[in-house]
Amino acid sequence: MVSTKVVKYSPWLLHFNTGACNGCDIEVLAALTPYYDPERFGVKLAPNPRHADVMVVTGAVTKKAGERLNRLYEQMPSPKFVVAVGACAISGGVFSGSYSVLNGANKVVPVSMYVPGCPPRPEAILYGIVKLLSKLDGGGNE
Amino acid sequence: MSLIEIPVGPQHPALHEPIMLRVKADGERVVDVQVVTGYNHRGAEKLGERNTWSKNVFLYSRVCGICNTVHAQTYTQGVEAIGNVEVPPRAQYLRTLIMELERIHSHMLISAVMAEIVGFDSLFMLIMRDREPVMMLKELVTGNRVLSDYYTLGGVRRDVDEVKKDKILKVLESVEGRMKYYKKVFEEDFTLSRRLGGVGVVRHDEAVRYSLVGPTLRGSGVKSDVRADDPYAAYGEIPFNVITYDGGDSLSRMLVRFDETLESIEMVRYILNHLPQGPIAPKTPIRIIPAGEAFSRVEAPRGELFYHIVSKGGDKPYRVKVRTPSFHNIINGVIAYREANIADVPVILASVDPCISCTERVLVIDERSGKARSLRLKDLSRGLLDGS
């Protein structure tokens, strides 16, 4: 296993919308802009899943997107982590109980950190990621 | 030459309908584009039948995060029409205010995304930076940055006082200056005008025939805006111009958005200076709606948004049908891709504003070898397609 230290200093994010209303997505996007300056934590958007360390999942995970979510997770190199952003990615949010959603990212992939809110503020999203980094010494998901 | 099929998406966070574009290309030239939808199908219409009338305000706000107040407006105005609910004038003005703030931030977002897609990252960052104050204004007025949940049946939840008014006017002043500057950049910058100008042309008659809506339609010179044609909320009392550009290309569509943003800023000023006095919501919450049926339409930042609401009486709707503007613009917008270069596909897609926010990924399949490899939409737009 590659040391989690590698991730700790500069986690690269992969953002995947699994059927979000886009409220969370524009906040994830806002969190990556100069006003919030994520690069002070080394946080950066990865060009593709094979470069990513942390997957940021938004949305209620629709059945069709669930397969993609699993595939993306498998494409990421270890150590890898998943952050579920927003009420939808945690439990399905307002869409829970719908015939077409799986109600949350943890039904498909192991989730290391949950950021609540609908949508969470950009500060909260960054806080969640930084919190995950401080947890890292415990080791990631293989 | 091998015919290449390029699925754009589906990890493609488009707003209402996250889509996959199957682009068939002969060399660099686009031959055909097919649209595959369904990745973001959450069953909101069906869920609405389960919820009460007032709970649905929250659900339908969440059909789309960026246009959330517009969705809430269309839903509530339909329900209010069935129930004959009178909305106080102050609430109508406040609803208009928040919808225009939303239009400003939505148009700024797509301008930023467009800058990123053509590879102008610093412009993306700058516009995003200047968009933050508008988000803070939304928070100031509604209590939340993105999903405002500002609406209730028959009114709004929060009022605007003098302090908030001064703050809004002050922030908009600086936003206005910046937007004028960015408009100039889009018009005059060599790279931007080359990447956008003459790309994805939709002629006037085609835009009408394929029922495009919103800035995409107005960018082809068709003067159509629900705010002016069928005024709702307080739009009947607020002076504004319907912006059109005749070019029909991606640049015209972007310039429509810039001018509309400036127009919206003027509208917000007018609203704040002419805010009527009075209550902002009915004294008792509305729970039961009589039987009836309503069609309701609103000009969202992306075009005409349409709801059809059926009530059989009681506390729940019988049927709510939603038709979003991007549905038309994306699916019928495929005419814009004719004869385009592959590198222009992302530009054209963004110019109809389907709201591409983040990880755009593209899979390139060479039909001959059947091999697939992944690319980001952004790399594609920079022409990194060699070897496929």
Ligand code: SF4
């Ligand atoms: S948590 Fe809220 S803001 Fe985020 S995707 Fe779900 S409904 Fe939208």
